[in-house]
Amino acid sequence: MSPDIRPESFSADTLPADAFWAAYSEGAVAELERHPGRDYRGKLDTDPDGRDFVVSWPALVRYDYQANPQFSLGVHTRLGRALRTVIGARLMRQDTRPHRAQLWFVLELLGRPQKELSYQELREYALEELARADIPPERAVAALQQRLPDEARWAAYQNDGDVAYLAMEREVVLKAFGLLVTDSRVCRALMSVVENHAREDVVTVGLALWALGRLNDKDAIPFLIRLLADPRFGYHTLEAERALQLLCSGGRMIPLSSGGEAPREYWERAAAPLQRGADDWARVDAASVFWEKRLRRARAWVTTGGQPAELAALRDDEVEPVRRAISPVPILMILSYPLAYRQTARAHAPPPGPVNGESAEGSLRWRIEEEASGDVVLRFGSDDLALRGARVRVTLGTWQGQTEFRQAAPDQVLGFLRIPVADRITMPEGESPRVEVHPVSDSDPPVSG
Amino acid sequence: MDPDRAEAGIDPTIQGGGPEFRDGDLLFRAGTADDSRLIMQLTGGQFSHAGICGRAETGEAVDAYPRDPQDQAIACVSLVEFFDEHHAAGGGGVCRYRGDPERAREAARFAARQVDERYFFDIRSPILGRGYEVVGDNRLYCSEFVWHCFRTGAGVTLVDPRDFYDLFTAAGRAEDAESLAALVRERLVSARTPKQMAQKATAQVMSDPALARKVLKRELGPGHNGRFVTPDQLARSPRVLHVHTFPARSPEGQS
Numbered sequence: 001m002s003p004d005i006r007p008e009s010f011s012a013d014t015l016p017a018d019a020f021w022a023a024y025s026e027g028a029v030a031e032l033e034r035h036p037g038r039d040y041r042g043k044l045d046t047d048p049d050g051r052d053f054v055v056s057w058p059a060l061v062r063y064d065y066q067a068n069p070q071f072s073l074g075v076h077t078r079l080g081r082a083l084r085t086v087i088g089a090r091l092m093r094q095d096t097r098p099h100r101a102q103l104w105f106v107l108e109l110l111g112r113p114q115k116e117l118s119y120q121e122l123r124e125y126a127l128e129e130l131a132r133a134d135i136p137p138e139r140a141v142a143a144l145q146q147r148l149p150d151e152a153r154w155a156a157y158q159n160d161g162d163v164a165y166l167a168m169e170r171e172v173v174l175k176a177f178g179l180l181v182t183d184s185r186v187c188r189a190l191m192s193v194v195e196n197h198a199r200e201d202v203v204t205v206g207l208a209l210w211a212l213g214r215l216n217d218k219d220a221i222p223f224l225i226r227l228l229a230d231p232r233f234g235y236h237t238l239e240a241e242r243a244l245q246l247l248c249s250g251g252r253m254i255p256l257s258s259g260g261e262a263p264r265e266y267w268e269r270a271a272a273p274l275q276r277g278a279d280d281w282a283r284v285d286a287a288s289v290f291w292e293k294r295l296r297r298a299r300a301w302v303t304t305g306g307q308p309a310e311l312a313a314l315r316d317d318e319v320e321p322v323r324r325a326i327s328p329v330p331i332l333m334i335l336s337y338p339l340a341y342r343q344t345a346r347a348h349a350p351p352p353g354p355v356n357g358e359s360a361e362g363s364l365r366w367r368i369e370e371e372a373s374g375d376v377v378l379r380f381g382s383d384d385l386a387l388r389g390a391r392v393r394v395t396l397g398t399w400q401g402q403t404e405f406r407q408a409a410p411d412q413v414l415g416f417l418r419i420p421v422a423d424r425i426t427m428p429e430g431e432s433p434r435v436e437v438h439p440v441s442d443s444d445p446p447v448s449g
Numbered sequence: 450m451d452p453d454r455a456e457a458g459i460d461p462t463i464q465g466g467g468p469e470f471r472d473g474d475l476l477f478r479a480g481t482a483d484d485s486r487l488i489m490q491l492t493g494g495q496f497s498h499a500g501i502c503g504r505a506e507t508g509e510a511v512d513a514y515p516r517d518p519q520d521q522a523i524a525c526v527s528l529v530e531f532f533d534e535h536h537a538a539g540g541g542g543v544c545r546y547r548g549d550p551e552r553a554r555e556a557a558r559f560a561a562r563q564v565d566e567r568y569f570f571d572i573r574s575p576i577l578g579r580g581y582e583v584v585g586d587n588r589l590y591c592s593e594f595v596w597h598c599f600r601t602g603a604g605v606t607l608v609d610p611r612d613f614y615d616l617f618t619a620a621g622r623a624e625d626a627e628s629l630a631a632l633v634r635e636r637l638v639s640a641r642t643p644k645q646m647a648q649k650a651t652a653q654v655m656s657d658p659a660l661a662r663k664v665l666k667r668e669l670g671p672g673h674n675g676r677f678v679t680p681d682q683l684a685r686s687p688r689v690l691h692v693h694t695f696p697a698r699s700p701e702g703q704s
Contacts, residue, residue: 091601094562097555098604160548161599161606161688168604202609203600235609 015044015053017063025070027242032253034289036313042253060318071321073179075292075299077383077411080134082176087126092172095119101164102172109135109143109173131356131365137180140173141189148192154199166201174204178211181299187217194223198232206239213243216296218281221247221271228264237263246292248274250284286310291319298325302386326386331437333359337368339376339396339433341424363387364437374421380405381414386439388413393436397428405437467532468543468693473553473603474502475546475595476510476531477684479539479697489539494681496542499592500531503561511560513568513594522568523594525561534698541695544684552603559602563594596678607686610678 015023023029023044032042040055065071069089076082083106086092092099100119103126107114110129117125147167149157157165174193177186193200193208212220224240224247227233233240241256244267248254257266276284286297286306297306298314302325305311314326337355351370358365364387367379380392382405390405392415401417408414468474477496479489485497500512503525510531513522532541546553569588589597599605683689 094559094601096559096602096604097552098601101604160546161686162548162552163600163604163606201606203606 015055017055017059020053020055020060021063021068021070029253031255032289034251034287036287036318037316040289057318063320065320071291071319074321075181075296075325076179077181077299077385078134079137079140079173079176079180080130081383082179083135083172084127084130085179086172086175087123087130092123098163098168098171099123101169105143105169106130106135106172109140128356131358137183137186140177141185144170144173144189145192148196149199151199157201163201163203166199166204168201168204171204171207174207174211178207178214180215182215182217182296184217184219187212187215187220190215191220191223194227194236197236202235205236209236209239209243213246214292216247216285216293218247221274225264225267225271228262228267241267244271246290249289251287251289253289282306283310286314291317291322294319294322295325298322299385302326302384325384327439330439331359331364331435333364333435335366335368335378335394335433335435337433338429339419339424340427340429340431341374341421342429343425366435374424376419376424378417378419379414380416380435380437381408381412383411385411385413387437391436391438392417393438394419394433395436396431396433399423399427467528467695470502470505470508470528470543471545471550471553472502472505472557473546473550473555473598474505474692475544475683475689476500476502476512476528476541477544477680478532478537478541478695480536481538485539488679489681494679494684495540496680496684497539498536499595499680499683500526501557501560501595501598502528502543503557509561511557511564511594513589513591521564522589523563523566525564532695537695538698540697542684542691543693544686544689545692546599546605546607547688547690548605552599552605555603556598556605560594560598563598592678592680592683595683605688607688608678608682611682 020029020040028045030043030045032040034040035057037057039057040060042053043050044053073085076085087103087106092102095118100122103122104114106126107129110133112125112129115122115125147170149166153165153167157163170193174190177190180186190208190212194205194212197205209224212224221244224244228237228240238256241263245254245256248267248271254270257263261269282297282300285293286301287310288294294314294317297310298317300306301311301314306314311326314322317323317326335357351372351374354367354369356365356367363382363384365381367381369377369379371377378394380403385407387405388407390413392403392405394401394417401419401423403415403417405413405415476499478498479485479495480497488497489495498512498514500510503509503511508528509525510528511523511525512531514524516522516524530536546556567587596607596610599607684691
C-alpha cells in the first residue's frame with residue numbers, strides 16, 4: 001500500500017523519505033527546495049495548514065530506490081532501450097488489443113514481419129528484436145507524423161470511442177520518447193501531437209505532455225506557454241503546467257499557478273528570468289529539485305564531461321540512480337552457457353547458434369558465438385557510457401579472461417573476448433561462467449592485449 | 450428460465466427481473482446509505498456505484514469496492530448480489546457499449562483478469578497521470594475501474610475523465626464538493642477506519658461545512674493531478690445504450 005502522506009501522519013519538521021517520494025510522484029508537493037548535503041524543505045499540497053516539512057539528507061540517501069519502480073525508468077540514449085523499458089513494465093504484461101497494437105507498431109518500426117503469435121510470444125519477440133536492433137528516432141518521428149489523426153479520423157472516433165481510429169498504438173513510442181536523452185527531433189514530434197490536441201484522445205495528449213516535460217528540451221517552454229492561452233487547450237492546463245514546472249525549476253521548485261493569475265501570464269512571468277544558454281541550463285538542471293533532470297545531466301556529462309564541482313555533486317547525489325549514472329557500480333551476472341568443451345560430445349554436431357542475453361537490470365547485453373573450430377567469442381555491449389574503460393572479467397573454475405569496454409559508437413561501449421578451444425577443454429563441466437564488470441577507478445592500470 | 454420471460458430477455462434470478470446480460474455490460478446501482486446518497490447528490494446523478502458484467506454465462510459481475518482493510522479492492526460477485534435489494538435498494542441500471550460487441554467482451558475479459566491483481570480502493574486515485582502508466586498504479590475506484598477496462602482492455606474511451614473541480618463545482622455545487630472530500634477522507638480513503646466509526650465521522654462531517662471545507666482542501670488541493678469518472682458520467686455516455694432499469698425497492702440499504 002502507498003505510504004501515508006496525510007498531514008497528521010508526520011510531524012511538522014520531519015517527513016519520512018518514503019512518504020516524501022510518494023507525494024513527489026503523485027504531484028502532491030506544492031513547494032520544494034533542495035539543500036544539497038543538508039535536506040529538502042517544502043510544503044505539501046494536501047496540508048491545509050501549510051506547514052513546512054523537512055526530509056533529512058541521510059533519510060534520502062538511505063531510501064531503497066531499487067524497490068520503487070518509478071526510479072527504474074532511467075534515461076536512455078537509444079530508442080530501442082527506452083521501448084524495452086516501457087514494454088517490460090508491469091502494465092504491458094497484460095494481453096489486450098491496445099497492447100498488441102503497440103507491439104506490432106514497434107515491430108513495424110523495426111521492419112520485422114507479422115507473425116501468428118500469442119500475446120506472450122509477441123511481447124517476447126518484440127523485446128528480443130529490440131535487443132538485437134535499434135530504431136533510429138527519425139524513423140519513429142516520421143511514423144508518428146504519418147499517423148497524426150485528421151478530421152475524418154476524429155469524426156470516426158467520436159462515433160464509438162474506438163481509439164484505434166486515432167492510432168493509439170503511438171502511445172508506446174510517446175512513453176519511450178519521455179525516457180530518451182534530450183533530442184530536438186523528438187521534442188518537435190511531441191509538440192506536433194500536443195498541437196493536434198483537438199483531434200487527439202485526451203490520454204494521448206496527456207502522455208505527450210508528460211514526455212515533453214521529461215525530455216527536458218527547453219524549446220518546449222515557449223510552446224507550452226503559448227498553448228496555455230488557447231481556451232480549447234483548457235482540459236490539459238494542469239498537465240502543461242506540470243511539464244513547465246519540470247522544465248523550468250532549478251534548486252527551488254516553481255509552484256503551479258494558484259488561480260489568482262491566468263496560467264499563461266503566470267508562466268510568462270516565471271520563465272522570463274530563465275533566458276539562459278545551454279551551459280547555464282545544464283548547471284541549473286544538475287542542481288534541480290527534480291531528480292529526473294539530475295539523472296539526465298549525469299548521463300550527458302558521462303559523455304562530454306562537466307565542471308568538476310558539478311560532477312562531484314552528482315557523484316554524491318542523494319538519489320542512487322543518479323549516483324550510479326555517473327559512477328556505475330560493479331555488475332555481476334552468471335551466463336547460462338556451457339563453456340566447457342568436450343571433443344567426443346561435439347564430434348559430429350555443428351556448433352550451437354549464437355545466444356543473446358542481458359543483465360538483470362538491463363544495462364549490459366551479451367552475445368556468445370561458437371565457431372566451427374570450437375573457439376567461442378563473447379561480445380559485451382552497453383549504452384551506459386560511464387562503463388567506458390571498465391573491465392569485464394569472465395571466470396569459470398580456475399580459468400579467467402578479461403577485456404575492456406571501449407567506445408564503439410557515440411552512445412555505445414563494446415568489449416569482446418575470444419576463448420580458444422584449448423582453454424575450453426580445461427574448463428569444468430556443469431558450471432556456468434561468472435561475469436564481473438568493474439568500473440574504472442583512477443588507480444586502475446589499463447588492460448593490455 | 451421461464452420461457453416467456455426468457456423471450457423477453459429477462460433474467461428471473463435477478464430481483465424484480467433483469468435483462469439478459471452480456472459480457473461487458475456496464476452495471477450501475479444506487480445505494481441508500483449516507484455515503485451513497487452523498488455521491489449521487491454530488492455527481493447530480495442517480496447511481497452511486499458501477500461495475501462490469503465479467504461473465505454473463507455464469508452470472509458474474511466484477512467491481513472495485515472499498516472492501517475490508519488491506520484486502521483486494523477488485524472482486525467477482527454474482528449479478529444477483531450486485532443488484533439485490535440490500536445493495537441496490539435505490540435502484541439500478543444496465544448499459545451496453547454501442548460499438549463492436551467484441552470490444553465489450555474484451556473489456557469483460559480484462560476485468561476478470563484484474564481480480565488476481567493487487568489493487569487498493571482509493572477514490573483519490575488519479576485516473577491518469579502518475580508516470581502516465583509507464584509503471585502503472587495500484588489504486589482505483591469503482592467507475593475508474595470500468596473506464597479502465599474499456600480503455601486499457603479494449604481500446605475504447607467511453608468518456609473523457611473530468612477535472613475534479615470542473616465536475617463537482619459545476620452548477621454551484623461547491624459546498625457539495627467539500628462534503629464529498631469529507632466523505633472521501635473519512636469513509637472511503639481511510640479503509641483502515643472501522644466502518645462504524647467511519648459512518649459516524651461521515652455524518653459529523655456532513656453536518657459541519659467548515660470541517661468539510663478544510664478536508665476538501667487537504668484531500669483534493671488545487672495541485673491534485675487526477676481526474677474523475679463518475680458512475681453517471683459512464684451511464685450517460687453517448688457511446689452506451691441504456692438497456693434496463695431496476696426500480697428502487699426499499700428506503701434502507703447499502704451500496
